[in-house]
Amino acid sequence: xxxxxxxxxxxxxxxxxxxxxxxxxxxxxxxxxxxxxxxxxxxxxxxxxxxxxxxxxxxxxxxxxxxxxxxxxxxxxxxxxxxxxxxxxxxxxxxxxxxxxxxxxxxxxxxxxxxxxxxxxxxxxxxxxxxxxxxxxxxxxxxxxxxxxxxxxxxxxxxxxxxxxxxxxxxxxxxxxxxxxxxxxxxxxxxxxxxxxxxxxxxxxxxxxxxxxxxxxxxxxxxxxxxxxxxxxxxxxxxxxxxxxxxxxxxxxxxxxxxxxxxxxxxxxxxxxxxxxxxxxxxxxxxxxxxxxxxxxxxxxxxxxxxxxxxxxxxxxxxxxxxxxxxx
Numbered sequence: 001x002x003x004x005x006x007x008x009x010x011x012x013x014x015x016x017x018x019x020x021x022x023x024x025x026x027x028x029x030x031x032x033x034x035x036x037x038x039x040x041x042x043x044x045x046x047x048x049x050x051x052x053x054x055x056x057x058x059x060x061x062x063x064x065x066x067x068x069x070x071x072x073x074x075x076x077x078x079x080x081x082x083x084x085x086x087x088x089x090x091x092x093x094x095x096x097x098x099x100x101x102x103x104x105x106x107x108x109x110x111x112x113x114x115x116x117x118x119x120x121x122x123x124x125x126x127x128x129x130x131x132x133x134x135x136x137x138x139x140x141x142x143x144x145x146x147x148x149x150x151x152x153x154x155x156x157x158x159x160x161x162x163x164x165x166x167x168x169x170x171x172x173x174x175x176x177x178x179x180x181x182x183x184x185x186x187x188x189x190x191x192x193x194x195x196x197x198x199x200x201x202x203x204x205x206x207x208x209x210x211x212x213x214x215x216x217x218x219x220x221x222x223x224x225x226x227x228x229x230x231x232x233x234x235x236x237x238x239x240x241x242x243x244x245x246x247x248x249x250x251x252x253x254x255x256x257x258x259x260x261x262x263x264x265x266x267x268x269x270x271x272x273x274x275x276x277x278x279x280x281x282x283x284x285x286x287x288x289x290x291x292x293x294x295x296x297x298x299x300x301x302x303x304x305x306x307x308x309x310x311x312x313x314x315x316x317x318x319x320x321x322x323x324x325x326x327x328x
Contacts, residue, residue: 034067043147047238053259062255085241103315107123113326124325134239142257145271154225156225182303182306
């Protein structure tokens with residue numbers, strides 16, 4: 001049975017469909033769109049606004065029904081579902097595809113781009129490469145939005161890389177697995193919706209993720225320290241199946257691209273705002289928020305330099321060209 005038929009639409013999807021009313025176009029198309037994060041995440045809120053904007057601007061000719069928190073497809077399955085045409089569009093963490101090509105993971109390289117200006121420059125260098133890779137898979141980019149700079153969450157203070165040795169370390173892609181290995185930690189794959197349970201049961205003891213994810217998972221319930229290492233600024237990407245996109249009328253396609261551009265601009269602004277706001281929320285709820293010690297910063301940057309050299313070797317001439325564009 002088609003997986004879509006097994007799942008009831010989320011509340012967000014029902015509300016969106018209801019808002020269109022009885023006057024929607026006779027030939028309206030409905031797109032099911034999976035996202036991996038809960039409704040409270042700013043990425044999901046941004047996508048819900050994008051979907052509502054598209055429905056309004058097309059007079060209901062295109063409805064985008066969101067399935068959040070991995071309710072339709074689990075996170076690692078979403079890109080494959082869009083590629084195969086099981087769903088027309090979806091959102092996923094860009095560097096999840098790093099095993100397919102190193103270029104997908106450039107934004108998750110530790111300490112390559114650590115502030116938003118650097119992240120924007122890196123995306124401009126990375127985007128043409130990603131567009132070409134996705135085109136080969138029958139997909140195209142609608143928009144991409146970054147997470148806030150990634151910090152280190154732990155159940156105790158961390159003063160140096162040596163303090164990470166042996167800790168069970170949450171990972172969600174190949175880049176973080178390498179990072180954990182180089183730090184001497186024990187990598188454990190855990191998706192965002194399962195973070196609280198993984199910490200509470202002792203399955204993991206440390207993670208690198210954004211202030212947003214920490215707040216969404218109520219990290220203060222199961223850990224005590226956040227070190228603001230600003231390791232990297234990774235991105236989520238929203239893609240569409242090219243063949244299914246071309247089935248839309250040209251006027252509808254134009255609206256989708258216009259609203260996607262607005263969503264990207266809005267999403268970057270939301271990400272910047274989330275950083276300061278959520279660091280305060282973590283602190284207000286009892287988590288000790290601190291800057292990394294010099295020893296920790298030095299050790300982490302050594303790991304970052306090692307990973308960058310490994311990435312260069314794997315990415316070859318294409319990777320070197322991407323870095324040249326970014327740095328120049």
